[in-house]
Amino acid sequence: MSTVRVAVDVGGTFTDVCIFDDETKQMRVTKVPSTPHDPMIAVMNGVERGEIDLSNVSLFSHGTTVATNALITRNFPAAALVTTRGFRDVLEIRDGTKDDLWDAYNDVSAPYIRRRDRFEVTERVDYSGNTLTALDETEARELAELLKRRGVSTIAVCFLNSYANPAHETRMREILEEVIPEATVSTSAEILPEIFEYPRFNTAVANAVLAPLVSGYVNRLSDQLREGGYQGDLLLLHSGGGSMTPRLVEKFPVRLAASGIAAGAISAKHIAQQCGYDNAVSLDMGGTSTDIALVADGELRITQEWQVEYGHPIIFPSIEVLTIGAGGGSLAHIDIAGSLRNGPQSAGADPGPACYDTGGDQPTNTDANVVLGRLGSSLAGGVKQLEKSLAQRAVRRVIAEPLGMGLEEAAQAIISVANANMADAVRLVSIRRGYDPRDFALLAFGGAGALHGADVARELGIPTVVVPPNPGVTSAMGCLLVDIRHDLAQMYTGLAAAADEDSIEEAFVALETEASARLRHEGVSDENAMLQRKISMRYSGQWRSLQVPMGSGPGALEQAVRTFHEEYEREFSFRQDGAPVEVYQLHLAAVGKTPKPAFRPAEVIPQPPGSPAERRPVYFGGHGWLDTPVYDREELAAGTYFHGPAIVNQLDSTTVVPPHTRAEIDEWLNIRIHLEEAN
Structure with a gap:
């Protein structure tokens, strides 16, 4: 019987591996340096370092940055866009907004597909799905032949009103696949059946350019795991907080674009x-x-x-995560106005912080923590040795001397920023x-x-x-705690008061039929499938909508409207119960339940921590240098309590417990630091 579950998360500096044993209820962890040029190498290195017998693995789950990095670096294969005549530049025009409204020189980056690789064909469907101009199949076939001569096999098909009637997009895909059998074609109506053309076009284009890269990586990793003895499906974490099998990743690779952060x-x-x-x-x-x-x-x-x-x-749908450029490798620097800044630039894994002695000479947060004594002489169980003298030199040269600060003061300032x-x-x-x-x-x-x-x-x-x-x-x-999940949607515009509840029910049933088919395709049994309805609404005349839960049966829409008013007030501190409410879109989350590891709580026995592994001076801001105990976390049992200052070391991290706090180890072996005593 396979009893081991493995989860791997690839980060910018380290690749992390969790190994959970269903029999013993114990978890082991290991870390290996990431390999940005080929993340699969780090994944397999983690399997080897963790001494994992793949033939004894029941589940292998993976959070990957392959899609994210591809969108950042724009290392895409040759790709093309096929769109309605007259709408070639939708990707260029966008929505007219800017990240910094007041910076006239800060332009938004170019579209994922260049203008010369965007093509038009004759077709037109109106907003309600009626055909105004049939797809010109002669043009379509000539374009397919042109793309074949160019060697393009990654194609996005984005017609103007395909969300209302996808027939033309479907036929265009058929023609492309007839002429270019090896083509990977993404249609906007299948990827995102939504009214606003720019977000729909861009999502479909992102899906298209990622398809060969992501599916290639996933298939190579699946093959490696299978050769090692793993018999199950590789599960890939997606941005919505669920997982996908390689079969669905090939179809919707863009869903992995926020895999790691979820x-x-x-x-x-x-x-x-x-x-x-x-x-x-x-x-x-x-x-x-x-x-x-x-x-x-x-x-x-x-x-x-x-x-x-x-x-x-x-x-x-994606878990809402705010990401900022503040990590252990974030660079401290002085801007042109003479102020101390921290990030978003990073030393990354190569060359890394100055204290790594791998070529970096700029001070980072890691270097500042080394200078202050918060970090010792190594990381990740000795995988990375830390050279304190190199950290001191970098902080002194780049920050302390230019700002006229002492070394400790400069390092503390880096951490404070x-x-x-x-x-x-x-x-x-x-x-x-x-x-x-x-x-x-x-x-x-x-x-x-x-x-x-x-x-x-x-x-x-x-x-x-x-x-x-x-x-x-x-x-x-x-990655061990997620279910297989798919998110489907369908446009449905109109006033809620005039909406036909039967037609809404029919639309939801159609979505549920498709969702159930997807789950069965991924091996999910009907008893492990769960379908969750939601509906997007807005006050009449508004552009943006708010999503709320939607029930079934008589009165479900009326209840959803009441919930909308309540959620609108919580979100925006305002509500207008007398205003007409519009239905905008129907949503369905299809969840396939997967077995989860059963963690076992430990017995809590109140006790002091015993003798520390060592003591060393640590700098704590206004408190100066304090003689600080350093504990080995593996020696701290449930119920252990102590007061700061203290440092807790372990393989994968270091915990700082500052002065005027108290800490305890709970039944789940978390360290809980209480700040009630802070001055």
Whole structure:
């Protein structure tokens, strides 16, 4: 019997591996350096380092940055867009917005497909789906022959009103596949049947350019795992907080564009539930960036629109995660006005922080933590040795001397700026949404999150910080906690008061039929399938909509309207019950339940921590250098309690417990740091 579950999360600096044994209920973790040129090498290195017998693995789940990195680097295969005549430049025109409204020189980056690779054919369907001009199949076939001569086999088909009637897109795809049998064709009506043409076009284009890259990576990894003895499906975490098999990844690769950042948020929700917190903020600080997500009333926030680059929207449901350039490798520098800045530039894995002694000579957050004594002489169980003298030299040369600061003062300033950046980001996802961060717990994880978590919480007035048992691989653990999930949608516009509930029910039934077929295609039995209806509404005359749960049966629409008013008030502090409400879109989440690991709580026996592994001086801001105990986390049993200052070391992370705090190990082996005693 296969008894082991494996989850792998590829980060910018390290690739993290979680190994959970169903028999013993024990989890092992390991970390290996990432290999940006080919992430699969790091994945297989992690399997080898973790001594994993793939023939004994029942589930292999993977969060990947392949799609994200491809969109950032734009290392795409030759691709083309086929669109309605007259609409070749929709991708160029966009929606007219800018990331920085006041910077006339800051242009939005170019479309994913160049203008010379965008082609038009004659066809036209109106807004209600009626054919005004039939697809010119002669033109379509001539274009297909042209693309074949050019060697293009990655194609997006985006016709203007295909969301209302996809017949022309479907026929165009058939012609392309007849002429170019090896072609990968993405149609906008299949990817995103939504009215607004630019978001729909861009999402379909992103799907098309990612298809060969992502499917190639997934298939190569699947083959490697199979050769090693793994018999199951490789499960890929997608942005909506579910997983997909390779069969669906080939069809919807764009769903993996936020695969990596979703895993940490899923783990945060699980840990918050274990600890009894309905409200929590996750601070997932890695080597390059920090991902921040909000768990409110026990649920993660979901957004319907997101982007890897500004101006290139991807319209798929995604866990709402705010990412900022604040990681262990974020570079400290002085701007042209003479002010100290931190990030978003990063030393990454290559050349890495100065203390890695691998060619980097610029100070990073990791270097500052080394200078202050918060980090010792190595990381990841000795995989990375840290040279304190190199960290001191970088901080002194780049920050301390130009600003006339002492070495410790400069290093503390670097950390303070990083903490302020993260605190501001938490405010954006909490206060800006109408939540008070003081009502939340802070879940600090990632390779560097536990180093900074208590300081960030103090700045925000958050009373408790929770550091998971394996903070550096917590995101990887999230891959073990997800179900197979698909999100489907259909346009349905009209006033709610005049809507035909029977036709809405018919539309939902059609979506459910398709969703059930997808789940069965992925091997999900009917008893493990769950379908969740939602509906998007807006006040009449508005452009943006708000999604709320939708029931079934008589009165379901009326109840959804009441819920809409309530949610609108919570989101925007305003409601207008007398205003007509429009139905905009129908949504369906199809969830295929997968077995989850059953974690076993430990017996809590209150006790002091015993003798520390070592003591060393650590610099704590206004407190100066303090003689600080350093504990080995594996030696801290459930119920252990102690006061700061203290440092807790482990394979995948280091936890800082500042002065005027108290810490305890709970039954789930989390470190809970309480800041009530802070001065």
